[in-house]
Structure formats: structure tokens, C-alpha cells
Amino acid sequence: MKIIYVDMDDTVAECDSILVGKYNMSGYGDNITLACLTPPHTRIKKEVRNILRGYIAEPGFFFNLPVVDGCRQVLLDWHRMGHFIYFVTKPFYPSKTCFIEKLDWVDNYFPWLGRYRVIFLQEKNLLSGDVMIDDRYSFMLGFKGRRILFDLYHRRNGRDYKGVEIATTWEEVKRLVNL
Numbered sequence: 001m002k003i004i005y006v007d008m009d010d011t012v013a014e015c016d017s018i019l020v021g022k023y024n025m026s027g028y029g030d031n032i033t034l035a036c037l038t039p040p041h042t043r044i045k046k047e048v049r050n051i052l053r054g055y056i057a058e059p060g061f062f063f064n065l066p067v068v069d070g071c072r073q074v075l076l077d078w079h080r081m082g083h084f085i086y087f088v089t090k091p092f093y094p095s096k097t098c099f100i101e102k103l104d105w106v107d108n109y110f111p112w113l114g115r116y117r118v119i120f121l122q123e124k125n126l127l128s129g130d131v132m133i134d135d136r137y138s139f140m141l142g143f144k145g146r147r148i149l150f151d152l153y154h155r156r157n158g159r160d161y162k163g164v165e166i167a168t169t170w171e172e173v174k175r176l177v178n179l
């Protein structure tokens with residue numbers, strides 16, 4: 001049986017697309033794109049970054065994020081096969097409700113895993129296990145198992161990511177991990 005760690009924001013919960021939509025709908029006049037938010041070097045002004053951080057800190061932000069297509073079925077299949085799935089997420093401390101909303105979100109979309117499978121952790125390299133799936137390359141550095149870089153918004157073209165396998169859909173994740 002494998003131990004599988006799954007990031008939340010932009011791996012199972014759509015986050016950046018919601019931020020971009022919210023900002024552009026607010027009428028600031030300088031529309032941003034998903035490419036502007038590509039880690040590790042985002043290309044947005046400090047003022048815009050602060051506005052986005054304000055959105056993230058609003059109560060309800062995390063609970064209302066949509067679930068990424070396809071992830072529920074893949075994780076359910078693995079769960080039924082007997083593998084151990086944990087969500088590992090870096091908390092957004094400026095949000096007073098981040099912790100409880102993420103737990104409620106998992107209960108809502110993944111009731112067969114539930115909130116006890118959520119680990120709040122910034123240093124994900126401390127974990128040991130078989131597979132880690134995350135949209136942030138830097139968060140997976142130091143993890144000894146297989147690393148799947150999840151590229152939901154197709155933003156990784158042309159960059160050299162060492163030691164990871166890249167997937168843009170959960171069908172690709174399933175095929176790569178091949179349990």
C-alpha cells in the first residue's frame with residue numbers, strides 16, 4: 001500500500017483562476033492573466049498582490065473553491081485500492097478561517113477521506129511516503145518519493161524541472177502514478 005500526499009490549492013481546488021476572475025471583475029482596469037501568477041516568479045505589481053491576498057483572506061474564500069476536474073474519481077479509486085491519501089497544504093495565515101474552511105471543504109468533496117486526512121504543513125519535505133502531487137515545484141524539493149508536478153493551467157512550458165513528472169490533468173496523474 002502506498003502513502004500519497006496531495007496538495008490542495010491548484011491541485012484539487014482551483015484557486016488562481018478564481019483570483020484572476022475576481023480581480024478582473026472588480027474593474028481595476030489592468031486585467032491580469034493566469035500567466036502573471038506563474039510560480040515561482042509572479043509578474044504582478046505589489047499593489048495587485050496585496051489585493052489578491054485580501055481576497056484570499058476573506059471568509060469563505062477557501063470553502064467556495066471549485067474542485068478540480070477528475071481528481072475525486074482518481075483519489076477514490078486509489079482509496080478503494082487501500083492506499084493512504086493525505087492532503088498536505090500550506091496554511092494561509094492571514095486568513096482567520098483558512099484552517100476550518102479547508103477541513104470543511106475536504107469533508108464536503110472527499111467525505112470518504114474526511115478532515116483527519118488533512119495535514120497543514122509548509123515544509124512538505126519533512127514528509128516520507130511514496131508519491132507527492134503538488135503544483136509547486138519548490139514545495140516538493142527534498143521529498144524522497146515520486147514527485148508529480150501538477151500543471152493545471154499549462155504554465156510550465158519551457159522550464160526545466162528536475163526529478164519530477166509533469167501532469168496537466170488528473171487522468172494524466174493516474175496514468176503516471178499507475179497504481
Ligand SMILES: [Mg+2]
Pocket residue numbers: 007008009010011134135136
Ligand atoms: Mg498548490
